[in-house]
Amino acid sequence: MKLEIDLGQLWSNVNKMGRDKAKITLEPAPVNTGGSGSPNGSGGSGGPEGDGGGRSRQKHEPAVPIEGGALSEESFKIVEGPGGLLQKDGQQIMMYMPGHYPERFEKALQDGNDGNRMHVAFCIHLEKMKQNGNYDTKYFATQRIDDQFSIHDNKSDRKGHAALKVCKYCLNKLNYDGYAVPGRGKGAIFKDFSFEAFFERYASFFSSHPLREVPRTPQEKGYTKDWAEVSRRYRASRNYCCEECTVDLNDYQYLLHSHHVNANKQDNRNENLRALCIDCHSKQPYHDHMLVSVEDRHLIAQLRQRQNMPAPANWSHVFDLADPGMNGVMHFLQHNHAPIPVVGQDIQDESEAVVATLELAWPTAQLAIAITVEDAVAARQQGWNIFSVEQALATPEHVLGALRQSRFT
Ligand SMILES: [Zn+2]
Ligand SMILES: [Zn+2]
Incomplete structure (x- = not known):
């Protein structure tokens, strides 16, 4: 028997395996530094806030913090997550290029504003990289929120940490705090941006998150x-x-x-x-840092409805009631004078079982924006016209068009 082995192919596979392994976790991400950075979890069992009855909803697998892992070509292609955010293995991540040219490396160490940008969404910049095929091993995934991103000098082996800043294309794509809305003050939104608050805002879009998992005693908090x-x-x-x-x-x-x-x-x-x-x-x-799951937010929305609480009368009330991850969509709709939506609309099937909860809904128009794919699919089966968060942000004119076409809103 004659075995023919392509050694080049074999080595490339071995390298790839090694790289894939390395990107899982290189060093634990210090996500909880100091007293002020303590996570609260969402009603964790025995926590000081809840009833202590062990009614934890942490049914998901504990997440491994992702820190400083190089993204392979394959994982780069599938990082686009819910709401236009970035994900890897079901967890929310940020992406950046740790490699800097020597002069830029020096500057970035002094002032993170002079370094490469942190991408928090699949922005037009990343889109371009993907199209050019210009990504392999250059981009790293991370979940660090302490402004201490590992960087290195492309021309030597010098390494360091820099407080890199968020990418403005990403803020624009997400319409973060209304970044893309005229008159909202882009400069201040960029300046006030915090990675920690960012992860919190979209926590319900992801099923597992390392910040959720760290157990702390009340005294530690x-x-x-x-x-x-x-x-x-x-x-x-x-x-x-x-x-x-x-x-x-x-x-x-x-x-x-x-x-x-x-x-x-x-x-x-x-x-x-x-x-x-x-x-x-x-x-x-x-x-005090809370990562609230979409299930818990939906449950509260359902209870508000069942208890006949009045629907929001203005946009400020909508902001109070809705999932904070809808922030960009809400700023857009408000700016364009869309009719006030219902928050957390339940959809029932023929047997009156609740099959979906729609985050922002215009019931008389049978139109809504849904956070999860499951909600979207179930509501469409009941005849609703459903937009996802990313669709609403990418083609907002379609949402407005559909609302304006409907004579009932
Ligand atoms: Zn970006
Ligand atoms: Zn409340």
Whole structure:
């Protein structure tokens, strides 16, 4: 028997395997540095906020933080994720080129603004790279949120860390904080951008996230020893209703948190506490990092509907109620004077089972924007005209056109 082996092919495969392995995790991403950077999880079991009844919804596989892994040609092609964001293995990532030319490398170490950009969406720049086939081994995936991105000098083996800045094409693509809307102030939006807040905003678009998984005791998070009891007593005194949107969470007490208004977690005076559903809580200043799942947000939206809470009367109310990941879409629609949508519209099938929850919906026009593919598919089967978040951002004129065509809105 004669075996013919193409050694070149074999080596290229071995190299590829080695590279693929290396990109899984090179060093653990220090996502939780210092007291202020503590994740809260969404009602993690035994957490200080929830009812401590172990009603954790962390049913997903623990995620491995992705840090500094070179993207292969194949993974570059499939990084486009929900909402126009970037993903790898179901997790949200950012992408950047760590290699800099010597002079730029020096400058980037001093000021991250002079270095390569961090891509947070599949922007026109990445699109171009993909078309040119100009990506292999150049782009790295990362989830670091501490502004310490590994960079290196292309001409030597010098390495360092730089506080690289976000790509403006990406902000434009996502319409982040209304970046693409005239008069919103591009400069300030760019300047105020935080990677941590960014990951939080879109947390419900991804099923697993490393920030969600790190378990911390109440004391590690800066709470007082008796916080669990203080929080329980306070929420009971408010009849387990959200003090912001008024949703009644008696049957889902783990979705109600006690929030420290002045951000001082040692200050447990009644006047410094507010009972907030996790949706409203995540939209407060000083809310201590929360990654709220799409399931939890939808559950709260359903409860608000069932409890006959009034539909939003203006855009500011829509922003209060909707998933923060819809931010770019909402800024666009508001700017273009779209009719006010319903937030979290339930869709039922013939047997009156809820088959989908639509984030922004115009029921009389049977038109909506959905976050998950499952919601979109189920709603289309019920005759709805559904746009995804990325479709709404990429071709907003189609959404407006459909709304204007409908004589019912
Ligand atoms: Zn970009
Ligand atoms: Zn609320």
